[in-house]
Amino acid sequence: MTKHATPLLDQLESGPWPSFVSDIKQEAEARAKNPKGLDYQIPADCPDDLLGVLELSYAEKETHWKHGGIVGVFGYGGGVIGRYCDQPEKFPGVAHFHTMRVAQPAGKYYNTKFLRDLCDIWDLRGSGITNMHGSTGDIVLLGTQTPQLEEIFYELTHNMNVDLGGSGSNLRTPEACLGQSRCEYACYNAQDLCYQLTQDYQDELHRPAFPYKFKFKFDACPNGCVCAMARSDFAVVGTWKDDIKIDQEKVKAYAGGVLKPNAGAHSGRDWGKFDLQKEVVERCPSRCMKWDGSKLSIVTAGCVRCMHCINTMPQALRIGDERGASILVGAKAPVVDGSQMGSLLVPFVKVEPPYDEVKEVIEKIWDWWMEEGKNRERVGETMKRLSFQKLLEVTDIPASACHVKEPRSNPYIFFKEDEVPGGWSHDLAAYRNRHQR
Amino acid sequence: MVDKDVVVDFLNSKSGSKTKFYFNDFTALFPNKGPREVKKILTALVNEEVLEFWSSGSTTMYGLKGAGKQSHAEGES
Numbered sequence: 001m002t003k004h005a006t007p008l009l010d011q012l013e014s015g016p017w018p019s020f021v022s023d024i025k026q027e028a029e030a031r032a033k034n035p036k037g038l039d040y041q042i043p044a045d046c047p048d049d050l051l052g053v054l055e056l057s058y059a060e061k062e063t064h065w066k067h068g069g070i071v072g073v074f075g076y077g078g079g080v081i082g083r084y085c086d087q088p089e090k091f092p093g094v095a096h097f098h099t100m101r102v103a104q105p106a107g108k109y110y111n112t113k114f115l116r117d118l119c120d121i122w123d124l125r126g127s128g129i130t131n132m133h134g135s136t137g138d139i140v141l142l143g144t145q146t147p148q149l150e151e152i153f154y155e156l157t158h159n160m161n162v163d164l165g166g167s168g169s170n171l172r173t174p175e176a177c178l179g180q181s182r183c184e185y186a187c188y189n190a191q192d193l194c195y196q197l198t199q200d201y202q203d204e205l206h207r208p209a210f211p212y213k214f215k216f217k218f219d220a221c222p223n224g225c226v227c228a229m230a231r232s233d234f235a236v237v238g239t240w241k242d243d244i245k246i247d248q249e250k251v252k253a254y255a256g257g258v259l260k261p262n263a264g265a266h267s268g269r270d271w272g273k274f275d276l277q278k279e280v281v282e283r284c285p286s287r288c289m290k291w292d293g294s295k296l297s298i299v300t301a302g303c304v305r306c307m308h309c310i311n312t313m314p315q316a317l318r319i320g321d322e323r324g325a326s327i328l329v330g331a332k333a334p335v336v337d338g339s340q341m342g343s344l345l346v347p348f349v350k351v352e353p354p355y356d357e358v359k360e361v362i363e364k365i366w367d368w369w370m371e372e373g374k375n376r377e378r379v380g381e382t383m384k385r386l387s388f389q390k391l392l393e394v395t396d397i398p399a400s401a402c403h404v405k406e407p408r409s410n411p412y413i414f415f416k417e418d419e420v421p422g423g424w425s426h427d428l429a430a431y432r433n434r435h436q437r
Numbered sequence: 438m439v440d441k442d443v444v445v446d447f448l449n450s451k452s453g454s455k456t457k458f459y460f461n462d463f464t465a466l467f468p469n470k471g472p473r474e475v476k477k478i479l480t481a482l483v484n485e486e487v488l489e490f491w492s493s494g495s496t497t498m499y500g501l502k503g504a505g506k507q508s509h510a511e512g513e514s
Binding site (some may be wrong): 066067068069070071072075076077078080081082084088095096099145146167168169170203207208209210211212213367370371373374375376 | 459460461464471472473475476479480483484489490491492493494495496497507511512513
């Protein structure tokens with residue numbers, strides 16, 4: 001028997017998908033039984049009260065959570081988010097229900113010991129409820145009280161060798177795709193870059209000095225498995241400069257039906273015979289491919305790295321050898337201003353340890369944004385407000401054709417004095433000599 | 438005046454109306470210093486437990502330790 005009647009939540013369980021309601025009920029039951037005999041450090045019935053407060057907010061169509069507070073661990077300005085319920089008498093188990101963010105390992109590789117140890121800490125000192133993982137990628141531990149925070153932090157850092165993640169106006173926990181650990185498309189070591197920058201920018205991660213949040217994400221190829229260019233302020237997306245490598249014999253094998261397209265994916269139904277012309281060449285967004293029935297050719301200058309041909313025929317086509325990354329800046333979700341995709345800032349950069357080329361760009365952007373950004377303004381909004389041209393200027397990147405988003409609609413060009421030969425000064429007497437009043 | 442005192446005096450002067458401030462509010466106090474230098478002053482004050490962070494989850498602010506609404510006001514002791 002659950003503590004609160006939850007008819008609206010119960011209905012959610014009837015859907016065909018896994019239900020968070022069932023999960024919370026399961027946790028509530030487990031905590032009530034307490035099979036390990038734990039001395040729970042926060043109310044044992046907090047999952048029941050969590051269901052109760054959620055049911056109430058569904059019924060009233062209003063939230064009962066307040067957020068924000070002075071919760072945190074000593075010296076850190078992020079990683080803990082204070083949550084308070086505005087109906088503490090009805091739901092004492094979740095009166096204080098703070099969230100902790102824990103940095104996930106690059107590529108989210110875990111062993112079972114790590115996960116068990118994490119759950120042991122959280123069963124004892126928290127609600128037992130986790131969110132694996134939050135939107136930014138962190139391990140999210142949902143629901144604890146202030147006196148537990150330092151204890152949990154000590155155990156995480158000393159026994160599990162893992163740190164708190166970012167929240168607030170900090171650098172948020174960086175995130176990378178699986179990269180070279182599993183993927184043949186990886187153009188650089190995204191996991192290593194993610195790890196190195198996490199280490200190098202510890203101060204920015206834990207001690208806020210930004211106008212608002214700042215996110216790094218690292219995609220090792222343009223398939224973009226962590227969607228860096230759509231959801232991070234600073235996206236590093238793998239790319240290559242030279243030609244896509246073509247194995248013509250394998251191309252013929254795909255065309256002849258010997259090899260399965262998309263490495264056998266989408267094989268749940270009969271799509272008919274693979275048609276290379278229709279499914280690859282004509283799908284190329286920049287029309288840079290040609291297939292004459294025996295030879296496939298690609299004009300590299302026209303390739304926009306959409307990855308479709310490589311994904312469709314992975315054995316025949318491979319990424320080039322001159323590898324690095326593109327840097328895009330300013331993606332964000334809609335809050336102050338509308339949502340934005342990242343804008344290409346650096347078309348190609350070598351991504352090799354110690355990653356000085358990448359760090360140089362990051363630090364120039366930070367210096368500018370910390371100085372010019374308004375409170376609660378993301379770098380994408382600062383960029384939009386002060387112009388992309390200004391961003392190019394502060395990052396010392398010469399403008400090039402790939403920075404152009406659309407033909408300009410404003411016919412005026414404003415030159416600076418140093419851009420004009422001779423500057424603004426001119427010889428008035430010589431001018432009057434040539435032009436009478 | 439010592440840099441730390443500038444910060445503390447500023448916060449005391451505002452204590453009647455506001456208790457929490459954005460990072461940018463402090464950079465304005467030091468027009469000749471860059472944001473990184475200001476951050477060092479604030480970090481030192483946090484480590485000395487003169488200042489404390491306040492976070493909404495999405496935005497972080499700084500305030501004098503103990504000033505404004507505290508966790509015990511939310512029923513936490």
